[in-house]
Amino acid sequence: MNISTRYSDAIHILAYLVIYAGTDLSSDTIANSVETSPIVVRRLMGKLRAANLIQTQRGVADPKLARTPDKITLLDVLHAVEPDQSVFAVDPKTNPLCIVGGNIQTVLTDVYAKATAAAQHELATTTLQMVIDQILTEQQKKEQSTL
Template identity: 55%
Template sequence: MRVSTRFSDSVHILAFIEIYQDQRLSSELIASSIETSPVVVRRLMGVLRENGLIATKKGTAEPKLSKSPDEITLLDVYLATEGDKQLFTLDTNTNPDCIVGGNIQKVLGAYYEDAKMAALRKFNNVSLQDIIETILVEQKAKEHNVG
């Protein structure tokens, strides 16, 4: 099963829009940064627009963030792109007559829920501004051959 990259690609798009806000931002240009197709970028931008994270004008390459980057959390982006999708999936096809097979779903399910809540709490405490600032620090370190 392929793991979805909608969330990370959406964060990528939002950071790209903010960092390159003074340029013409076509879906082709954004797609070249993500190394995906412009169709995927347009689809994700549609989701971001529907969820109030970006504003776009039909026929122009001028997407803008709808809010300041410090007002957009990773949780906002996650909920917009993944909704209530499970972070982890349990195998429900186990032998109920086996000690492990008969109990693994209940036991793992509780741990999975704890991990999911921890991740969502962390996402709620990280803003797009935090991501952008870290990207810029990483780039500066690269330019100085550090790290």
């Protein structure tokens, strides 16, 4: 299974906009932090803008959050960049004459639905501000360990 990094990259971009506010917020600079191309950053920012999570002006490298970080949940970000992406997929082609193949789809569909609901609940209660706070805490730890 090939899992996209668009979601984590979008969270990265949003946190970057807050932590580095007032500095160069060009797609080139942000791409350097994400270690991707500026084109990928611009595409993700387009999705974030379409979802009303950021505000941008054409020709001005100064994107801003459309809401405060404590009002943006990780579920909001997920819906912005991966609206149709499912974490789990049941193989629709199994042998119905086999005990396992004939029942695995029903069993896993139920398990996956519960896991998805739990994940969505966690993402809905985790804000961008919480992620930013954790990033800054981790950075403090790194800086203190080098003293």
